[in-house]
Amino acid sequence: MKILYVVLDGAADSPSSPRRTLEEANKPNIDSLGSHAVCGMVYTVKPGVAPQSDYATLSLLGYNPEEYYPGRGPLEAFGAGIEMRRGDVALRANFATVDPGTLRIIDRRVGRSLTSREARELASAVDGMELEEGEGVALFRATIGHRGVLVLRHRRKPLSDAISNTDPAYERRGRFSVALEKYEPYIKLSNPLSTDESAVLAARMLNEFTLRAIEVLDNHPVNKARESRGLLKANAILSRDAGVLPQEKPPGFQEKFGLRGVSIVEMVVERGIARYIGLEDIHVEIEGRAREEVYREEAARAVEALETYDLVYVHLKGPDEPGHDGSFEGKLKAVEEIDKHFFAPLLDGISSKGLEPAFVITSDHATPWDKGAHSADPVPLMISHPGLRGSVDRFSESTCLSGGLGTIIGGYRIIPKALSLLKDYVG
Numbered sequence: 001m002k003i004l005y006v007v008l009d010g011a012a013d014s015p016s017s018p019r020r021t022l023e024e025a026n027k028p029n030i031d032s033l034g035s036h037a038v039c040g041m042v043y044t045v046k047p048g049v050a051p052q053s054d055y056a057t058l059s060l061l062g063y064n065p066e067e068y069y070p071g072r073g074p075l076e077a078f079g080a081g082i083e084m085r086r087g088d089v090a091l092r093a094n095f096a097t098v099d100p101g102t103l104r105i106i107d108r109r110v111g112r113s114l115t116s117r118e119a120r121e122l123a124s125a126v127d128g129m130e131l132e133e134g135e136g137v138a139l140f141r142a143t144i145g146h147r148g149v150l151v152l153r154h155r156r157k158p159l160s161d162a163i164s165n166t167d168p169a170y171e172r173r174g175r176f177s178v179a180l181e182k183y184e185p186y187i188k189l190s191n192p193l194s195t196d197e198s199a200v201l202a203a204r205m206l207n208e209f210t211l212r213a214i215e216v217l218d219n220h221p222v223n224k225a226r227e228s229r230g231l232l233k234a235n236a237i238l239s240r241d242a243g244v245l246p247q248e249k250p251p252g253f254q255e256k257f258g259l260r261g262v263s264i265v266e267m268v269v270e271r272g273i274a275r276y277i278g279l280e281d282i283h284v285e286i287e288g289r290a291r292e293e294v295y296r297e298e299a300a301r302a303v304e305a306l307e308t309y310d311l312v313y314v315h316l317k318g319p320d321e322p323g324h325d326g327s328f329e330g331k332l333k334a335v336e337e338i339d340k341h342f343f344a345p346l347l348d349g350i351s352s353k354g355l356e357p358a359f360v361i362t363s364d365h366a367t368p369w370d371k372g373a374h375s376a377d378p379v380p381l382m383i384s385h386p387g388l389r390g391s392v393d394r395f396s397e398s399t400c401l402s403g404g405l406g407t408i409i410g411g412y413r414i415i416p417k418a419l420s421l422l423k424d425y426v427g
């Protein structure tokens with residue numbers, strides 16, 4: 001059995017959204033998979049949680065985040081190829097625009113206008129910053145656009161990840177951070193979430209880095225040049241989701257499911273997840289390339305991979321960013337582009353090779369465009385294969401809400417469900 005598992009990042013909206021992307025998008029290729037399919041809804045983590053992509057994706061790949069989540073920081077570090085040491089703390093970071101005097105956040109993504117070249121130059125100005133009078137050090141790596149990874153290291157003492165975020169848009173709740181729809185737009189200094197010296201020290205180092213980085217970045221030539229061109233300055237670094245090296249690695253994907261898996265993903269965090277669970281990773285460069293060109297290459301690589309692997313996991317970022325930016329038209333365009341430039345060539349390629357994989361199609365979370373943030377809403381799920389009886393007229397929330405799969409709680413249940421369904425029904 002071959003499975004093509006495709007995740008449309010943030011594509012779902014909320015029942016209360018005035019317009020819903022999947023309901024309105026012109027997606028004939030995705031919908032054509034409904035001719036032999038079953039569908040339902042899924043809470044990728046659990047009801048009441050507006051998940052971030054990282055632990056939602058870990059769940060979709062069959063790993064219950066309550067058991068296996070190491071924190072977003074380490075997953076971003078794994079994806080960025082940073083060698084963490086025991087005692088380090090890693091965090092997801094954003095370049096942002098702030099008022100240096102008041103720490104008010106003007107834009108927590110620098111208006112999505114930062115090029116990766118600029119980000120790399122700015123990163124090198126704060127990478128290696130000595131903290132705690134030389135006893136500690138900050139390692140910083142720019143990844144994609146406004147995104148980066150911060151690793152805090154102390155020469156003599158272990159650091160704890162029990163520290164709060166300086167990014168106010170995500171609130172730490174136990175091991176997980178949840179997206180907030182509303183928040184005070186000011187950098188929040190980090191607090192230790194335990195009385196251990198390792199947490200107190202880590203929070204102090206994070207705050208020292210955060211405040212000194214503003215001084216360094218605000219006067220950096222890259223920002224002076226950006227300002228002279230009327231662009232926002234990337235003069236601050238917001239951090240969230242601290243984590244430490246997990247005590248042990250999770251069971252490998254092939255060991256867990258008996259399937260040889262490979263991933264084709266676009267963000268560093270998803271590449272980190274692939275490495276964390278032992279999925280092989282096919283890298284398709286996205287930066288500086290037209291979306292259409294990237295989708296067509298991803299489709300070609302997926303078809304090729306189906307000849308070698310049992311499960312090909314494809315994670316397409318497209319709809320999430322316009323969702324965060326409050327653009328219904330942007331989300332609609334993103335889903336239609338994916339249908340036209342990824343699914344159309346994918347289905348052609350599969351048919352020309354005489355392959356008959358099953359499809360699992362879903363989202364990692366809803367990013368309702370009218371909220372501009374992830375929501376706790378369940379997302380639609382469709383499982384399709386020529387041997388399945390049943391049909392789904394449209395991959396959308398309203399259709400899947402009444403689908404035969406019902407509502408699944410926990411994305412980690414999808415692969416076992418698909419395997420059992422396909423084993424029973426596939427002739």
Ligand SMILES: O=C(O)[C@H](O)COP(=O)(O)O
Pocket residue numbers: 053094109147169320324
């Ligand atoms: O785009 C990403 O990296 C995340 O999905 C959203 O993170 P952000 O809100 O910091 O952009």
